[in-house]
Amino acid sequence: MPTFTGGELALHRYLAANTKYPAEAVRAGLSGTxxxxxxxxxxxxxxxxxxxxxxxxxxxxxxxxxxxxMPWWNPGREQGQPVRVRCTLPIVFSFKRAS
Structure with a gap:
């Protein structure tokens, strides 16, 4: 299977650092996946x-x-050769109101 460069923690950091919460969702206080x-x-x-x-x-x-x-990933390999792989990734949008 392919891996995000830097691993799963780096993927979570990338998502956290680059997500721009949609204004419509902020106004409505929406969360979702x-x-x-x-x-x-x-x-x-x-x-x-x-x-x-x-x-x-x-x-x-x-x-x-x-x-x-996203930056380039480390490709998946089959018998040592790089191959195309379909990936599934849930992206969670979690709204937190300021206190």
């Missing part, structure tokens, strides 16, 4: 991101943007 599918090609590039499940359409464009802007 978008499940994205995409291909990691033989070089580690992200291709064809698609929303496969969404709790709220307000988050779809931002989740897609986050996937498109």
């Amino acid at each position: 978008v499940v994205m599918q995409f291909i990691i090609d033989e070089q580690g590039r992200v291709l064809n991101p698609v929303v496969v499940k969404s709790s709220n359409p307000a988050f779809n464009a931002e989740a897609t943007r986050l996937v498109w802007l």
